[in-house]
């Protein structure tokens with residue numbers, strides 16, 4: 464079969480060149496323009512990476528038009544219904560589902576690394592009680608690089624694997640510590656007898672006096688099941704802003720804990736992982752069903768910066784498969800934890816229905832995304848709003864470390880260094896202060 468070529472002819476400059484197409488195992492092909500500048504002396508311009516593939520990856524596949532999300536080939540629907548978060552983390556990191564022994568060994572290793580160095584606990588004292596937990600997450604994850612730097616040989620795959628395991632194991636412990644610090648409660652050590660999600664709930668909510676009432680009321684199976692699903696849905700999403708940040712930072716050979724801290728920073732923004740917190744603020748601001756039309760009008764008004772949080776996605780243009788799954792979980796959790804007529808959920812459903820019928824949202828293909836519902840579930844589980852994006856961090860760490868491992872294993876990876884179109888002054892001479 465003849466191979467398609469893309470010809471670029473810069474007539475005014477008298478330069479022409481042909482570029483080949485790169486195919487993946489599935490999905491949209493990409494034009495290989497790596498030699499464009501060398502051959503034609505021009506750059507490509509694509510702010511926001513609307514049409515640019517930044518790497519090759521075998522971890523996650525998304526077909527945005529058809530609402531398909533696969534982790535290592537497995538559909539997200541099957542994983543969310545049948546798997547566990549740790550099994551999915553293993554799959555993302557290693558490429559295959561684990562056998563029983565492999566999962567046991569993986570879980571043991573996670574348990575082994577879940578504790579924090581005692582000296583790290585004192586880092587929290589530097590944060591005021593009202594510091595945002597995401598600020599603490601960035602700081603504490605980054606500070607792991609101070610504990611595990613000199614002994615780390617980035618050339619050694621086993622050293623890299625252990626770093627990845629440490630991050631995955633410690634992230635719920637750090638997250639829970641951020642919350643406990645903010646409320647002034649003592650930190651809780653991880654327990655080896657509890658699963659990943661149960662352990663997190665225990666570290667978040669257990670009280671020293673609890674043993675006297677003789678029940679683990681803070682580890683409810685409905686809550687654990689919901690967390691497990693949410694963590695699976697958020698575990699990876701190919702080259703999103705935070706994962707690309709981790710990859711770009713890692714391309715310099717920087718310490719992986721520092722690179723993941725950079726990813727946490729990128730996730731914090733309301734256009735990305737911060738959306739779940741923003742959805743709840745928005746619902747509080749709207750307040751009641753009768754004010755929905757007013758806020759929909761604001762979202763459509765080009766002169767108003769307000770956007771409907773939890774709506775729209777760069778890749779999904781028909782539906783977000785994660786949103787469909789999470790909507791079901793949302794009902795289950797609310798049935799258990801809130802009154803059936805929870806006003807917040809009613810408001811969310813009414814807003815969703817209103818927006819789905821609106822011409823503007825239909826025309827621009829704006830549908831509820833995963834974070835439209837995740838905040839409502841977290842709120843029902845009594846997780847404070849400021850912790851919502853931290854919950855996303857716990858799950859996405861599995862994706863970040865998998866991409867880091869994949870990239871570091873590529874023999875030819877290069878430093879990421881985009882070019883620019885300069886729009887500033889041409890060369891001009893310095894003017895002394897008295898002459899300005």
Ligand code: CMC
Nearest residue numbers: 733734735736738762770771772773774775776777827832
């Ligand atoms: N409310 C109102 N209008 C919107 C919205 C929204 N939520 N999202 C996009 N639009 C409009 C936007 O104004 C633009 O209109 P026009 O073509 O007239 O300029 C058009 O739709 C396309 O939007 P865009 O900003 O060019 O699209 P994007 O792909 O750059 O942005 C997005 C995607 C997710 C940042 C954006 O839809 C958004 O800001 N949504 C709200 C925040 C949110 O829910 N983020 C969570 C994403 S899912 C979690 C994750 O994976 O991180």
